Amino acid sequence: MxxxxxxxxxxxxxxxxxxxxxxxxxxxxxxxxxxxxxxxxxxxxxxxxxxxxxxxxxxxxxxxxxxxxxxxxxxxxxxxxxxxxxxxxxxxxxxxxxxxxxxxxxxxxxxxxxxxxxxxxxxxxxxxxxxxxxxxxxxxxxxxxxxxxPESLSIDRKVALANAALIRLFHVAGSGGGVTLQALTTAGEIVETALCSSNIRGWLEVVWQFDNATHQHCLLVAGLAAAFGRQLGMSRADCQRLTHAALLHDLGKSRIPIAILNKPGRLNTIETAIMHEHPALGHAMLGGQGFSEDILTVVRSHHEYLDGSGYPDGLTDTDIPDLVRLVTICDIFGALIERRSYKEPMSGVKAYAILESMTGKLDMDLVHAFRPLAELAG
Missing domain, CATH: 3.40.50.2300 (Response regulator)
Structure with missing residues (x-):
């Protein structure tokens, strides 16, 4: 033509x-x-x-x-x-x-x-x-x-819908509004439905194409968490809680300056201190909004380690619930395999090796259970 x-x-x-x-x-x-x-x-x-x-x-x-x-x-x-x-x-x-x-x-x-x-x-x-x-x-x-x-949406469209729902959550939260349970449920259902019709690799391939690093990471972690819950044989209700917690785990980053979030390279001491505020910020943003204590705990404690070296509260072993331990593994793995303009993604095999090396910090029984998922992620 x-x-x-x-x-x-x-x-x-x-x-x-x-x-x-x-x-x-x-x-x-x-x-x-x-x-x-x-x-x-x-x-x-x-x-x-x-x-x-x-x-x-x-x-x-x-x-x-x-x-x-x-x-x-x-x-x-x-x-x-x-x-x-x-x-x-x-x-x-x-x-x-x-x-x-x-x-x-x-x-x-x-x-x-x-x-x-x-x-x-x-x-x-x-x-x-x-x-x-x-x-x-x-x-x-x-x-x-x-x-x-049509009901049979492609994996691309399902991930796009999940991304759109997540953006809405972050936009409302970042502008001082309240995140609703209905909005979270909608986003969670999209993630779970998408993974029922595709495998985790298909989910990751589409998510990697999004520009916004924070949204990409939350979708990676939510997909990994949903797949991990199913792999562990968790009940539907527990899988939903896990997926919802994973979607919201970094909500506090909506209040962190973009320049720090998207900085290509290592953060300095001041920037690191600001970044470390996001779990407490997210927890405060969701408080009093009707969210379960399980979800609030994941948002606040997903950077805690069993040996007490995490933040913001320095929790140890028995202070860290199972749901937090699950999301922490998915969070670390997702950060390692995500694609950024300034770094190459790590392979699933190498990322899993790092999880295995974190003895004392992570729940090794859960890490070993995560291995098949890591292999599928490539």
């Missing part, structure tokens, strides 16, 4: 800003490449309504209108050029204090692009190459209308 014909096919989907605002649509799609943006929208078959605006077209600069016409904004803009960043910011500024959540598709994997997205106030970042699969689920967290989904 030639470029002119391609452009004509999608011309009807591109609107001036005033036209778009008159449509009472749910999603505003801002792009610096109409052909590319139109193809992404076309591929998102599950998305109900989405209107495309070309940010580099001077005729589409608009005066502020009623921003409630949109429930979300998607940026399909390359962050390489300062001119396109400026044009995007100009469009975003029109919403002033009423701007809906911004979802940024990253075309470059560099830390600079992620930093730019955060500087623009992105609610979530997603790799542009996987927008068609991940974006509909992400948008569903802010109430964008999503077409009916």
């Amino acid at each position: 030639d470029i002119l014909k391609h452009h004509q096919i999608y011309a009807a989907r591109v609107f001036t800003m005033d036209q778009a605002l008159d449509l009472s649509c749910s999603t505003l799609f801002l792009t610096d490449n109409v052909l590319r943006g139109s193809q992404i929208v076309k591929d998102m078959a599950a998305l109900d309504i989405c209107n495309i605006v070309d940010i580099i077209d001077p005729d589409q600069i608009f005066s502020r209108r009623e921003s409630h016409a949109f429930k979300a904004i998607v940026s399909d803009v390359s962050f390489i050029s300062s001119s396109t960043i400026g044009a995007l910011r100009q469009h975003l500024d029109r919403f002033q204090d009423n701007r809906p959540p911004l979802f940024c598709l990253l075309h470059e994997s560099a830390a600079r692009s992620r930093a730019q997205a955060h500087a623009l106030g992105a609610f979530q970042t997603l790799p542009a190459t996987r927008a068609a699969r991940l974006l509909p689920a992400a948008l569903s967290t802010v109430g964008v209308a999503i077409a009916h989904q």
Whole structure:
């Protein structure tokens, strides 16, 4: 298909800003490449309504209108050029204090692009190459209308839904709101359902593709915990508690500065002290919200070791419940195998060897029981 014909096919989907605002649509799609943006929208078959605006077209600069016409904004803009960043910011500024959540598709994997997205106030970042699969689920967290989904969702879509639910939990908590039991239950059910139709390796392969390091880690740990619970023959109720605890274990990181969370390299003494606050922060954030004591204990104590060398309370052996011991193993293993832009992931075999070397710190009976899962993780 030639470029002119391609452009004509999608011309009807591109609107001036005033036209778009008159449509009472749910999603505003801002792009610096109409052909590319139109193809992404076309591929998102599950998305109900989405209107495309070309940010580099001077005729589409608009005066502020009623921003409630949109429930979300998607940026399909390359962050390489300062001119396109400026044009995007100009469009975003029109919403002033009423701007809906911004979802940024990253075309470059560099830390600079992620930093730019955060500087623009992105609610979530997603790799542009996987927008068609991940974006509909992400948008569903802010109430964008999503077409009916078949029951047999792919593992990609299930992980995307779990990620979207987790982002919502962290966003609410980070902005000072209360995390609800219903929101946690929804996220936990998605994780458990996904693992029933796939193995842990399939779950990890998809999770590794997410940009946000904290969300990626929580999903890794939740998947590992859910699979570990099933492998141990735990009851459904206990597996649910384990999965829920794993999803929330790092919730306190929503209050830790991004610069510390995403620092590529070793933290200094001050940064380490700040990072070590996240278990107590998470515990305080969830207190009085109706969560079980088991979950609260995991959130506060998942960095405690049997020999008393952990934090924040220096607990020892009998002070550390089984649920905490399980999540701690999954937490350490997940941290070792996760993929970051500044480090290669460790293989499952090497990561498990490190768990085995932590005699005295970890429950070795549980570590040995974890071995088949570590081998499946590769």
